[in-house]
Amino acid sequence: MEYLSTRDKNLRVSAAQAITTGLSRDGGLFTPVYFPELGALDLKAMCGMSYHRRASYVMSKYLENFTTEELRAYALSAYSSEKFDTPAVAPLRQVDANTWCLELWHGPTSAFKDLALQMLPHLLSASLRKTGEEKTACILVATSGDTGKAAMEGFADVTQTKILVFYPENGVSQIQKLQMVTQEGQNVGVCAVRGNFDDAQNGVKRIFSDPAMRDELAGRGYFLSSANSINWGRILPQIVYYVSAYCDLLNAGSIRLGQPINVCVPTGNFGNILACYYARRMGLPVKKLICASNCNDVLTDFLRTGVYDRNRPFHTTMSPSMDILISSNLERLLFDLSGKDDALVRSYMARLSETGRYEIAPQMKARLDEIFYGGFCDEASTTRTMAGFHKVGYVIDPHTAVAAKVLHDYREETGDQTPAVFASTASPYKFCDSVLNAIGVQPVEDSVERIGQLQGVTGVTAPSRLAGLAGKEIRFTGVTDKEKMEDVVHGFLA
Numbered sequence: 001m002e003y004l005s006t007r008d009k010n011l012r013v014s015a016a017q018a019i020t021t022g023l024s025r026d027g028g029l030f031t032p033v034y035f036p037e038l039g040a041l042d043l044k045a046m047c048g049m050s051y052h053r054r055a056s057y058v059m060s061k062y063l064e065n066f067t068t069e070e071l072r073a074y075a076l077s078a079y080s081s082e083k084f085d086t087p088a089v090a091p092l093r094q095v096d097a098n099t100w101c102l103e104l105w106h107g108p109t110s111a112f113k114d115l116a117l118q119m120l121p122h123l124l125s126a127s128l129r130k131t132g133e134e135k136t137a138c139i140l141v142a143t144s145g146d147t148g149k150a151a152m153e154g155f156a157d158v159t160q161t162k163i164l165v166f167y168p169e170n171g172v173s174q175i176q177k178l179q180m181v182t183q184e185g186q187n188v189g190v191c192a193v194r195g196n197f198d199d200a201q202n203g204v205k206r207i208f209s210d211p212a213m214r215d216e217l218a219g220r221g222y223f224l225s226s227a228n229s230i231n232w233g234r235i236l237p238q239i240v241y242y243v244s245a246y247c248d249l250l251n252a253g254s255i256r257l258g259q260p261i262n263v264c265v266p267t268g269n270f271g272n273i274l275a276c277y278y279a280r281r282m283g284l285p286v287k288k289l290i291c292a293s294n295c296n297d298v299l300t301d302f303l304r305t306g307v308y309d310r311n312r313p314f315h316t317t318m319s320p321s322m323d324i325l326i327s328s329n330l331e332r333l334l335f336d337l338s339g340k341d342d343a344l345v346r347s348y349m350a351r352l353s354e355t356g357r358y359e360i361a362p363q364m365k366a367r368l369d370e371i372f373y374g375g376f377c378d379e380a381s382t383t384r385t386m387a388g389f390h391k392v393g394y395v396i397d398p399h400t401a402v403a404a405k406v407l408h409d410y411r412e413e414t415g416d417q418t419p420a421v422f423a424s425t426a427s428p429y430k431f432c433d434s435v436l437n438a439i440g441v442q443p444v445e446d447s448v449e450r451i452g453q454l455q456g457v458t459g460v461t462a463p464s465r466l467a468g469l470a471g472k473e474i475r476f477t478g479v480t481d482k483e484k485m486e487d488v489v490h491g492f493l494a
């Protein structure tokens with residue numbers, strides 16, 4: 001299958017090219033030319049498979065020049081028992097009679113990003129071979145906290161790659177920061193940016209679209225690549241767990257084959273929920289996609305009004321991975337909803353960068369209404385939701401709480417009692433202070449000691465890698481102004 005740019009549908013590339021470059025040169029995002037079908041027979045077959053096999057089954061539909069054997073080997077390695085602490089990889093936990101929580105944090109960095117970022121290095125290395133690329137991929141990442149760590153964990157010491165992560169100096173949790181600045185590996189680098197996530201992301205985008213930078217790096221044997229969710233190699237592995245969750249519900253006898261479910265996703269850059277939309281496009285019986293935001297509710301307003309307007313205050317919340325005002329992957333949704341109208345997408349994106357605002361056409365808004373519901377959850381409700389879940393014996397992190405609350409609101413508002421799955425995107429142990437506060441315990445001073453403290457209070461064992469952070473050496477202390485990120489790249493590659 002070929003991939004085309006959301007800003008120029010005549011620009012077509014192979015899967016391997018889409019994965020090696022990440023972002024199209026015209027600034028667009030690569031999307032599949034069509035959505036392969038996933039019918040009842042596929043779902044039936046997948047019910048009998050392990051997560052690894054489900055992953056290679058779904059991915060092979062999109063990656064024609066990769067053999068099934070290759071993809072199976074990648075999945076076995078990416079989702080091995082050394083990496084994930086449960087053989088189910090992405091287990092469902094039943095919350096009540098018609099609600100399930102999809103736990104996506106059993107990987108090495110305790111956030112859902114591992115599901116994609118353990119797979120991406122395999123896909124990228126293979127793509128370099130398949131395209132005959134000899135230069136080293138310099139992967140630039142802007143992170144709101146979880147991507148940076150998960151990307152470095154995936155790419156550490158992978159040959160023909162170097163990875164440099166930028167994070168907002170005051171926009172990530174203590175644990176997230178510690179996870180990043182203690183990262184091991186010869187090919188990794190980390191730098192804080194004075195600014196918020198959008199500043200870091202804009203800096204990375206600026207570097208990507210600078211032809212002089214591209215030429216200079218090429219002369220030195222490098223090309224720029226991306227591990228952000230704009231890379232198709234990030235989105236594809238995420239489609240898998242929605243399909244897998246549906247199979248698990250079937251296997252448990254909780255739903256009948258073909259019965260629709262609703263899915264609620266805590267959303268920032270719109271990557272995770274887009275993967276679910278793509279699963280739906282393939283035929284997975286998903287009725288409503290419920291998009292949950294924190295107080296940075298730009299997507300809620302967009303889904304309700306059809307107006308995307310980033311001109312609003314930026315809030316730093318206890319769910320930092322969703323503190324985003326420009327959701328890059330929305331562009332892929334617009335492209336699909338408009339029937340691949342690249343000129344229209346270009347005009348929206350131009351308006352977004354010039355005025356920070358655009359309004360979609362009424363027909364597109366109507367399509368959006370059929371499929372999506374948007375809601376947001378403020379800080380007080382996030383805390384109350386974590387407390388409520390703790391009372392019934394389930395400890396959840398703030399991002400997950402946002403999703404749980406918005407799903408609740410959706411049901412109250414619409415009366416829709418379709419069986420529903422909400423995504424749990426991070427382990428509560430990544431956000432100990434917020435969780436401890438929510439359950440009425442004063443957090444101790446030291447951020448790593450809070451892990452033990454939370455474990456003591458809840459009796460739920462903390463992920464061993466988080467607990468092991470205390471003894472690790474701090475390797476990266478750099479901070480840069482957002483205008484000077486180019487210099488950091490040069491220094492890193494020098």
Ligand SMILES: *Cc1c(COP(=O)(O)O)cnc(C)c1O
Pocket residue numbers: 111112113146147229266267268269270271272273321322399425426
């Ligand atoms: C990245 C992240 C999100 C947001 O996911 P998007 O794909 O950017 O929408 C939500 N929760 C957590 C814990 C994350 O790390």
